[in-house]
Amino acid sequence: xxxxxxxxxxxxxxxxxxxxxxxxxxxxxxxxxxxxxxxxxxxxxxxxxxxxxxxxxxxxxxxxxxxxxxxxxxxxxxxxxxxxxxxxxxxxxxxxxxxxxxxxxxxxxxxx
Numbered sequence: 171x172x173x174x175x176x177x178x179x180x181x182x183x184x185x186x187x188x189x190x191x192x193x194x195x196x197x198x199x200x201x202x203x204x205x206x207x208x209x210x211x212x213x214x215x216x217x218x219x220x221x222x223x224x225x226x227x228x229x230x231x232x233x234x235x236x237x238x239x240x241x242x243x244x245x246x247x248x249x250x251x252x253x254x255x256x257x258x259x260x261x262x263x264x265x266x267x268x269x270x271x272x273x274x275x276x277x278x279x280x281x282x
Contacts, residue, residue, distance in 0.1 A: 175241040175250065177231050184227055191222040 199211040237252045256262040 172240050172242045175239045176235045177239065177250075179227065179231065188222050191218050194218060 196211065196215065204210055205213075234252075237254055240251055240253055242249045242251065
């Protein structure tokens with residue numbers, strides 16, 4: 171079954187996420203670690219600060235909700251997707267899936 175949907179994350183969830191990021195206990199870095207053993211610590215610190223202090227979820231949520239959003243149940247999995255009908259002389263359709271309401275890179279790339 172397919173049904174219209176919108177993204178609406180409760181403020182309490184966003185506040186909890188910011189608090190968890192703020193309270194993160196960072197491990198000591200390895201000498202010269204760089205990216206050899208995974209994400210570099212300096213980068214992860216910078217990314218965490220961005221999510222904690224700069225990223226505007228409500229703006230992103232509004233951008234996603236400006237498109238037709240739907241939920242589909244496929245074999246017991248809730249699949250969130252956008253369905254945008256093409257315009258012009260040779261229209262094409264665009265369907266952007268996102269699993270379990272997670273905002274994935276495809277939404278970001280599409281909106282840019």
